[in-house]
Amino acid sequence: MNIHELLKKSRSYRRFYEDQRLDKETLTELVELTRLCPSAANRQPLKYLLACSREDTVKIFPHLRWAGAIKDWPGPAEGERPAAYIVILGDTQITKNFDVDPGIVAQSMLLAAVEQGLGGCMVGSIDRAGLRQVLGIPDRFEITLVVALGKPSETVVLKDAKTPHDIDYWRDQQDLHHVPKRPLTELLVEL
């Protein structure tokens, strides 16, 4: 896949074949890739907590919030939940400001996951206190983002947003997940 195909396929997937588990090696390889990412002032303050056992994924799931725009959907049901998570932590002993580093590494890991036939979703809406407690994360670390991963079981379709307000993603009767993207003409600023 070239970069265009990879980016197009790299959607936010929230439903998975939960039984298709990911092993620690796969997650570790994703983290290894983040060593190639840019980092503000090259501080590299991010650390990673890997979760792929059922015991751990069951603990993490209740602390994540899914697809805020789809009001009548409580999130993935049992059997379609992520098979693994990478919790991206900021090490406050290195810096208190993690800048945009978490987004850069999360997208890099998701692109690599897609290349392997996997997929996932960045989750920023997190019950951080609850997650810290169930995983026993020391105060030294800030919970920045969680990357949910698995073998996607849903189809996501991109479409051009029709108006500047048309940004809510939605599901149709065939259960396809539609994501509006602003057209290029709206992105370019002419001064």
Ligand SMILES: Cc1cc2nc3c(=O)[nH]c(=O)nc-3n(C[C@H](O)[C@H](O)[C@H](O)COP(=O)(O)O)c2cc1C
């Ligand atoms: C920083 C960030 C945080 C996000 N947090 C959540 C979240 O908490 N829950 C969720 O279901 N999706 C979350 N998403 C996914 C977005 O909803 C998704 O990117 C958007 O709907 C566009 O879909 P696409 O990623 O397929 O282009 C997040 C995305 C980003 C970049």
